[in-house]
Amino acid sequence: MNGRFTWFNTTSLTVGFVFLYLPILLLVLFSFNESRLVTVWAGFSTKWYVELFKDKAFLDAALVTFRVALLSATVATILGTLAAVVMVRAGRFKGRTLFSGMIYAPLVMPEVITGLSLLLLFVAMGVSRGFWTITLAHITFSMCYAAVVVSSRLVTFDTSLEEAATDLGCTPFQAFLKVTLPIMAPAIISAWLLSFTLSLDDLVIASFTSGPGATTLPMKIYSQVRLGVTPKINALSTILIGIVTIGVLVASYLTRRSEARRKVDELLAES
Amino acid sequence: MNISPAKKPSTKFLPWEDPKQEPLVRFGNVTKRFGSFTAIDNVSLDIYEKEFFALLGPSGCGKTTMMRMLAGFETPSEGTISLGDDDIGSVPPYKRPVNMMFQSYALFPHMSVEANVAFGLKQDKWPKNLIKERVEEMLSLVQLEQFAKRKPHQLSGGQRQRVALARSLAKKPKLLLLDEPLGALDKKLREQTQFELMDIQEKLGMTFVIVTHDQEEAMTVASRIAVMDHGKIIQVATPEVIYEYPNCRYVADFIGDVNVIEGRLNSRTDSGIKLSWAEGQNDISISNNTERSADENACFAIRPEKVHVTHEEPLDADNRIQGEIHDIAYTGNLSTYYVKLSNGIIFKAQESNRRRLANREFTWEDKVWLSWRNTAGILLD
Ligand SMILES: Nc1ncnc2c1ncn2[C@@H]1O[C@H](COP(=O)(O)OP(=O)(O)OP(=O)(O)O)[C@@H](O)[C@H]1O
Ligand SMILES: [Mg+2]
Numbered sequence: 001m002n003g004r005f006t007w008f009n010t011t012s013l014t015v016g017f018v019f020l021y022l023p024i025l026l027l028v029l030f031s032f033n034e035s036r037l038v039t040v041w042a043g044f045s046t047k048w049y050v051e052l053f054k055d056k057a058f059l060d061a062a063l064v065t066f067r068v069a070l071l072s073a074t075v076a077t078i079l080g081t082l083a084a085v086v087m088v089r090a091g092r093f094k095g096r097t098l099f100s101g102m103i104y105a106p107l108v109m110p111e112v113i114t115g116l117s118l119l120l121l122f123v124a125m126g127v128s129r130g131f132w133t134i135t136l137a138h139i140t141f142s143m144c145y146a147a148v149v150v151s152s153r154l155v156t157f158d159t160s161l162e163e164a165a166t167d168l169g170c171t172p173f174q175a176f177l178k179v180t181l182p183i184m185a186p187a188i189i190s191a192w193l194l195s196f197t198l199s200l201d202d203l204v205i206a207s208f209t210s211g212p213g214a215t216t217l218p219m220k221i222y223s224q225v226r227l228g229v230t231p232k233i234n235a236l237s238t239i240l241i242g243i244v245t246i247g248v249l250v251a252s253y254l255t256r257r258s259e260a261r262r263k264v265d266e267l268l269a270e271s
Numbered sequence: 272m273n274i275s276p277a278k279k280p281s282t283k284f285l286p287w288e289d290p291k292q293e294p295l296v297r298f299g300n301v302t303k304r305f306g307s308f309t310a311i312d313n314v315s316l317d318i319y320e321k322e323f324f325a326l327l328g329p330s331g332c333g334k335t336t337m338m339r340m341l342a343g344f345e346t347p348s349e350g351t352i353s354l355g356d357d358d359i360g361s362v363p364p365y366k367r368p369v370n371m372m373f374q375s376y377a378l379f380p381h382m383s384v385e386a387n388v389a390f391g392l393k394q395d396k397w398p399k400n401l402i403k404e405r406v407e408e409m410l411s412l413v414q415l416e417q418f419a420k421r422k423p424h425q426l427s428g429g430q431r432q433r434v435a436l437a438r439s440l441a442k443k444p445k446l447l448l449l450d451e452p453l454g455a456l457d458k459k460l461r462e463q464t465q466f467e468l469m470d471i472q473e474k475l476g477m478t479f480v481i482v483t484h485d486q487e488e489a490m491t492v493a494s495r496i497a498v499m500d501h502g503k504i505i506q507v508a509t510p511e512v513i514y515e516y517p518n519c520r521y522v523a524d525f526i527g528d529v530n531v532i533e534g535r536l537n538s539r540t541d542s543g544i545k546l547s548w549a550e551g552q553n554d555i556s557i558s559n560n561t562e563r564s565a566d567e568n569a570c571f572a573i574r575p576e577k578v579h580v581t582h583e584e585p586l587d588a589d590n591r592i593q594g595e596i597h598d599i600a601y602t603g604n605l606s607t608y609y610v611k612l613s614n615g616i617i618f619k620a621q622e623s624n625r626r627r628l629a630n631r632e633f634t635w636e637d638k639v640w641l642s643w644r645n646t647a648g649i650l651l652d
Binding site for chain 1: 342343344363364365369370371373374375377378379380381390391394395438439442
């Protein structure tokens with residue numbers, strides 16, 4: 001393991017990180033700029049944040065986004081979990097390969113196509129587009145991600161635990177609720193978080209499926225940027241980055257702590 | 272931990288010999304197929320109340336499948352399984368008064384030891400105070416009182432195994448199934464746990480069915496053993512009978528070590544029958560199996576520990592053969608001598624090492640005599 005910090009390694013690390021984070025750093029920095037111009041630094045100020053919170057259009061968009069994300073993540077997680085259970089547990093049935101293939105397909109489908117096809121569907125059905133159509137669309141694609149996350153945990157799940165539960169008097173459904181679900185909880189929570197973030201930052205599909213009165217934050221940002229970048233957008237983006245960062249940190253802290261605790265427990269058990 | 276080996280009851284426990292006894296479990300011509308593969312092939316078997324019944328056999332012979340049919344995880348393709356007076360063939364597992372201790376223990380990782388043991392009782396809606404009492408009773412039975420609040424991953428392998436046992440005993444099942452319960456334990460702990468299991472079975476007066484790979488384990492704990500092969504039951508008998516009177520070569524070979532000599536029965540005497548087996552060698556005389564008639568082919572089987580090794584010809588022995596020591600396997604307490612007979616057959620003889628290694632009497636290429644009493648071996652087909 002010698003030479004971990006050779007000249008070459010250090011340089012590539014630095015270049016990589018600068019490449020990744022310089023744009024974000026600039027964005028955060030300029031959100032505190034006094035000047036209206038995004039390229040000239042004129043001193044520190046938080047006035048753009050104040051303005052952001054006075055802007056009703058932005059607040060509305062934020063509300064829509066979070067409501068869509070909460071609802072679609074929840075429904076997608078439930079449906080995704082059910083799909084995962086069928087894929088992993090049902091054994092061989094006719095059309096199983098087709099079924100699991102169809103679950104995974106939307107992961108690699110270009111978003112434009114997913115969005116367009118959903119738009120065509122909604123138009124054909126004569127549904128008026130808005131909050132509900134965005135939510136439905138988000139459920140459709142994040143369900144696949146949820147199914148993948150949950151099924152990857154489910155394949156390693158020891159089915160004798162469920163058998164033990166039925167042996168002790170649970171019906172198969174009770175066994176699922178009392179044993180499988182609690183043990184699967186971390187995977188289900190991460191499926192939910194993934195669906196939530198996917199919904200939060202989706203622009204393409206939301207643009208196709210939204211209607212008047214239902215604008216999500218990414219859509220709002222995109223349309224504003226076309227009129228020119230304002231520090232207000234920077235402020236909004238900084239807040240979003242903050243939320244995501246906190247989420248990631250909390251999640252990794254939780255997993256690391258439970259991991260560490262388990263190690264300690266196992267050491268205790270050996271002694 | 273104190274071990275008190277289960278005392279054998281003073282009056283003999285032999286319900287299978289009593290025609291008035293009704294069996295607790297009855298397999299009636301049970302066949303189980305997985306697709307086109309027959310895992311259990313037309314098995315009929317009775318298990319009696321308070322028995323400690325062992326299923327023994329090589330990997331893949333269908334032991335687990337038998338257990339899973341008793342627990343209700345598999346339904347027989349043909350035939351009936353009854354428990355007491357009820358046909359349980361198609362009763363789901365959660366409605367059977369049968370509990371299983373899983374090979375992997377299958378402890379619920381998100382619950383404490385206490386909650387694991389209480390799980391089945393809560394499911395049956397026992398009153399709270401009774402659950403508490405029962406859990407305490409079970410934990411003290413397996414000596415885990417001080418671990419009640421721990422989670423399964425905070426326990427050692429042996430402790431987990433005892434939690435699994437306590438959990439499967441808690442509901443007082445009519446029948447407890449143990450699928451290789453001691454597989455994951457080391458030899459010392461395993462032997463100790465075997466005695467604990469026998470003790471618990473005796474104390475609670477329950478019926479246990481155990482699956483094991485380990486013939487010594489089966490011999491130690493079981494009241495009767497069923498030896499299985501390829502989905503069939505080959506012999507069901509007490510450990511003593513299985514060992515001393517196996518009904519075929521397969522069973523003799525599977526349980527313990529055995530020497531087999533093929534030959535032809537040639538003459539009957541008052542004291543038994545004689546087997547001629549090689550040119551220029553004395554016939555082997557056998558005093559049991561007297562129902563066999565002369566003039567047919569047969570196998571003579573004898574356990575290595577019943578064969579003596581001596582330098583001088585033992586003139587008073589019923590049977591004696593000369594040979595040369597080909598190999599010696601030293602296992603500490605015992606030495607097994609592989610003796611080559613004049614016709615090339617290797618014959619195993621076992622002596623316990625009462626002396627130290629340095630004083631050993633025999634060494635490689637010694638000419639020795641093998642001898643045994645005419646009651647020591649048996650005839651097989
Ligand atoms: N669900 C199943 N589908 C298909 N075949 C099966 C199934 N369960 C068991 N078998 C087959 O039935 C046979 C008996 O299996 P079983 O698990 O009862 O063996 P076992 O005696 O318990 O072996 P081991 O000692 O290795 O545990 C095996 O050949 C196995 O492949
Ligand atoms: Mg098995």
